[in-house]
Amino acid sequence: MPRYSLIDLDHFKRLNDTLGHSYGDELLQQLSTRLQHSLRQTDTLARPGGDEFILLAPTYKATLDEAAVDAQQLAAKLLTQIREPFLLKNRQYQITASIGIVLFNSSNKTIDELMSSADLAMYHSKEQGRNQLYFFEPGMQQRSLLRQQLESEMHLALSQQQFKLFFQPKVNNKGKLTGYEALLRWQHPERGMISPELFIPVAETSGFITVLGQWILAEACNALKHLTDPQLTIAINVSKRQLQTPDFVEKTLLQIRTAGIKASRLEFEITESMLMTDVEQTRQKLQQLHQQGIRFALDDFGTGYSSLAFLKNVPIQVLKIDRSFVRDFLSDQTDYAIVDTIISMAKTLKLTVVAEGVETTEQFKMLSWLKCDLFQGFLFGKPAPEFCLPQPVEQLLTLPIADHPI
Template sequence: MSGFAILAQLVVESCQAQNNLNISAIAFESQDGMVVTDTNKKILRVNRAFTKITGYAEQEVVGEVLGAHGLEKDGMNVYSSTWSDLEETEVVEDEVINIRKSGETYTEQVFITKVKDANGITSNFVASFRDITISKKATEEIQYLAYYDTLTNLPNRRLLVDRLKNALLKSQRTGRNGALLFIDLDHFKTLNDSLGHYVGDLLLQQVAERLTSILRESDTVARLGGDEYVVMLEGLSGNVDEAVAQAGFVGEKILTLLKEPFQLDTKVYQNTVSIGIALFSSNYQSFEEVLKHADIAMYQAKKHGRNSLRFFDPNMQMVIHARMELEYELRKAIELEQFQLYYQIQIDHLGNPIGAEALIRWNHPEQGLVSPLHFIPLAEETGLILPIGQWVLKEACKQLKTWEQTEQTKRFTLSINISAIQFHKNDFVETVVACFQHCKIDHSLLKFELTESILLEDIEDAVSKMNSLKNLGIQFSLDDFGTGYSSLQYLKLLPLDQLKIDQSFVRDLVEDKSDRAIVRTIIAIAESLELKVIAEGVETEEQLSLLAKKGCKYYQGYLFGRPVPIDEFNNLLKIKSITDHL
């Protein structure tokens, strides 16, 4: 700005000396537009840069009031506020939207300086301006990128945090509650993987549009990244119960709205979301705490089946902490190989042992045996099921190799459970092949137990992988049969060897006619498809007798033996009385 003032003074001095050559020499040297006016703001002289920027030649503007050809706002000269400010000072800097002769608008930065004569009386004004349209746009884009998500045009995490901080302060002043709704799209990764990122992006954009359409102007919808959105509600009731009801109403509205079909290019897609809600008021110490609580609540919604919402409960924090501790211990267990396989015997209708199912147990050094019901769900959520599943496969192969050395056990089959994450991994078949290369066994003695849900998730991929493994000799058993879809259509496609009757049908087999009918149907289906049938959860002589009469020839359950370590399993094989149960 000081450069402009010096330049202006030189111009005016030249004017006072009426030395036009000096005026031109000084003014035309500048790349900024230069204008000299009289005290009535009428233009006396402009430089070439003025013409280049505005499109007006000197003869078109000399004698006109500066700004007369510019963009008027509310009927006023574009520099009206600038002139007004100049009454109180010697130099004014301003930023205005102006218009070129072509009609194109542009943003200019302008400096207007008073120039006084020897008596201190204002004799002229000198204006210097530059076109900052490009730099202004670049600055705005940088600002936009810093605070907005480019895919959805929603505020990003940074802007959300700024607004949340302000909302917390406002809540302290007003005593009113606010709420943060943490929204996560269910199964978004599956959509991305199956239909591609282009279709996934379309969904993210349409979700943003729907969320924006139902909220107030005072509310904030932000995208944190991936498939996570946050809605911030302000000005809720000061009464907690009422605020909960208000936030819950909005959450239910979002659940309903986002369940409606989406048109994604040529595909129609049905979507659901999980929502976690945390109220906030003056009691919260930081924005991080609010975000963390909403995230925890969302995780609980996921855990309870998705397509639902949950409010944060302080007890959740204890659960999450315990989960984090368990995950840490589980990682250590993998590293230190604290797992152990237990074996539950399987027998045929003649009472002969035919093999076993291998079931994993975690032998924790401090807590003792940890139930798989406690750690397997966590292992699946965190992906730790992959190294665990690999360990089980290797140990099962080792045990089959050991059984080969004994006449009684050399034809035993060993069943292991395969998780969905493990089975659907692209290199699952290659992983199994690699394991076989390290442990030379009869592949036909290894049996993979798969659930219906695993196979139906991607039936084509399932059939392809099963056929590849079947070619190696591996057997397949459909676990918990009857509890899922149980369609003959897909059963015919799958290269299965065995159906496993779920223990829920065996438990009340003696008393429940429906269970007996289901078991009879499963056995009939298996016979029609030339599949073997094994019943799990056999605990009483009555159950065994009914199963045998209905044609089931293979059994597993506490009646014959609980899951035990290999040493106890070997002892069980030596007991002759096992046939007394038949």
């Protein structure tokens, strides 16, 4: 049973851009020699172009499982060898690769189908963090087709107003409304409501998120004009791709001026991973917007890098405790300790802390007792296409609370 593998170097363009194409050419030559030494006489290695290598290698195992193990062992060996340092003109350089593998019988796939399948597996490897290998699975083809369909339909969806903003209330520890988070929804005429978990990653990888993000900002600014209470705010999620666009600050401020609202009524939610690249440029952009009044919330705090240096160097005013910690913190000692620590740290740093995913009265009472500032979750209201008042919770404050949940 032969196997077809596609090997693609990770971030190879970075080498060409920083050191020059001559360094890239030298690395490819050395890598070709290195890989050839690891292969058998029956294996065929080729480089069709760029930083991609194709490996066609027969396996003589009797079963599919045995063939897969054999293929995995060889691919893992190649990954290890690729990670070994290269000496490029007296300069040491390291690189990694992503490998996609497809097993096939000689009669059941065309060469185009093999290349497409290996390509899908290789890109899945990159999506999962690079420097690893993946076997092609039929589900990858289905997911790829769905991604292509969603990507092609997004532009039409925006022009036909299929995208909607839903608003979920946030309250303080007295149950008083303080604002809303705007959440994007896609009401497809045939598929129904499409989950953001499906279409947001597609928008990110395709770059359409920058267009979609500007629409979200415009809609949020217009929605703020309908909130008569000047103390109420709207929070929106800002993507990494948006933040990296050179004119993000200018477009944002122009949109605010066009809508005629106060920037202080907007809150941008960003994730920890967004602060890991282009740190200085990111800091400058956030600082410029914060100087105009926009507040920044660090979303899903505790699930990513959680570097305290960012809280010191980047203008963050709000920490959001991820719902994964809130869900079980009443019964799980570790989750309770994490929630308590985040709240205590936020108080020390004079940051506002928001608990996401609050669904029960017991969670609300304990979070209040721990001095959490704001709350968001189904207990107060589900996301809705209109501004809805939160569920009344005044009576919850009069109920007794235990000193410790566990």
